[in-house]
Amino acid sequence: MVNLVAVFDFEGLKVRGRDVEVTFDQLYSLQLFGLPRLTHIWWMVPKEFRGFKNLILLVIGNCHSLRYLLSPTVAKLLVSLQKLELENCKAMKEIISMEQDGSETNVAEEMTTYKIVFSQLSILELVDLENLTFFGSGKYECQFPSLNSVVIRNCKEMKNFCSGPICTPKLERGKVQIDFKWVWMGDLNTTIQCAESSHHFFLSYNFTEVDEGEGEGEGEDEDDEA
Template sequence: MVAKSESGSNVDLDELAALSQLTSLHIFVPNNLDLPPNFLSSQKLTNFILIKDVNPFTQYKSSFEKYLSEELYSSSNMEISLTNIAMIYDKFRDLVKRIERLTLKYIVDLESISQDLTEEGLNELKYLNFKRCDEISYLFNARELTRNSTFHNLEELHLIENYYLIALCNGKPSAKSFCKLKALEVKGCERLLNIAPSHLLQRFRNLQTLRVEQCRSLVYIFDCEKIKIEKGETKLLSSLEYLDLVYLKEMSHIWKGDHQSISLHNLKRVYLEACSKLIKLFSATILQSLICLEEVRIRDCYNLKEIFEKKEAEDVELDHTITSLCLGNLTSLEVSFCYNLEILFTPSIAKLLVELRELKVMYCHGIREIITNEKGEKETSLESITFPSLEDLELSDLNKLTCFSSGSYTIEFPKLKFLNISRCGNMKTFCSGKLVIPKVKKVCLEGTTQEMGLQEKLCQVVKVV
């Protein structure tokens, strides 16, 4: 029984059983070549890649070279592609129990980990990647698992193009399941309705990075309903740092239910693209926890109306000590192609943006003002709004924009260097009050109104180029 090595020489697979000191094995074999029983007997094997195909060296040569160049030898690694679950269970059952990194691609007949791969658990596993395992419906079935059959040490999980995946877990997992998970990526799982229902969300205490992309049936990400956090207990999602949500056309909520159980005090970056049913991003409750947020990028969210919800929209008691710190680290905000966006900032939000350096608003046809007065707010109580760190301000293709703010207060940009206002045809004045921009180097006005107001006001304080 012979296969080709990466050097092109013949390898007798029967001889592998005698290699008791073998630590690393990468093999590509044709589909019509059966593997001998117990051909992997080495207890020291820590790095294993198997790809079966009609002509594996032609199609996967680059993949093979990629894995040879990667430094995967520091931890137990296993990748298997283009085979069936019966072969994996029969040939690699012992190896699966002790590996730390597992990648399964194009595996036939795999429905869930618990039913088809192992009965004793994958608690050594730190990295798991499922790609195009089209028959998998659950990552694992908690209703059938033994007590040990959970992912106690799993740190990184990738679920890519598993078209029939319904949920990550069927039933309630054990308390240790996913307790160490730091990074989760879900892409192209078209039947998935949510990422973390309430019973699973409580396990994601250490989740730092989440990216969800092209899941066309997904309605929400996190389910916070029926979750109560006791006083002094750490709130949910408190470790989350990076959140990317892309092409989720049916998603109407990111966090569903009561937001009192959530704290995003470590969140640094949010990227949203093509989430066309999302109406609101940060509720007033969540807003007060955003003390580390640095970057927000939003694109093609056509129905988004609010990014930062106004306080009076919710009947909640806000912690004003925390609220005074929220958004204090936000350095970059870019919003584009959000046609129904009505409000960007209220004055109370604008005053929190002490580190904002870049602000870009483009192709948001519904927005009339950048700063919109809060309901019932007395303008006489507000003398000025200052953006102390803003250096780059771009407003372009905002059809309904009439001004930056209609409030009578002074607006100050002490560090602004670049001001670009393009194709804002209804913008006749920048603001109703005084405008202070002492250090601006370049102002570009393209396709804006030529009526007296905007041009005159800007010319009074800067040189228009």
């Protein structure tokens, strides 16, 4: 199991027109921990594929070769997902990426009108993802109509949540925690940017105070000796 590279490998699967069977519809929870070689959860998913419609919980931890979690194709399948939690995946760069599943479908051509809707997702936790830069860097629109709790902790490279438009109507003050502080500036992108700016300002301010304090102390010692 520790040598697992892909959980759901659809390479070679042919899906024709309307002859689509809904598969994995009895999968309600997927939790993966400590898989050092895991590079893909979903691989080569055909655009026409239908499945995973009842997946409610997705939790991933300590999978240090996993760079991307979902492709836009897979993200649109997870219509029942209620909680998404990722923790301590050192290589994770994006949650949704067009590079994720290796499929031959050209999603980039649809980016001007493409929407990804997580209609049931209410809890999102991103913890100790030291290389995470975006939830999604594509120009597609992300909608989270049910999202009411967000925790982002120790994601130092994350300067924006999404590159494209984002809709989170239920998020408000007291429901977004970034590095143990409750922050809200009206939308997730602005909130993350402000939290990042405040963090750097705080560190700079403290270092300046320490430097000045040390200088004053040294001067006083010299005067006393004189």
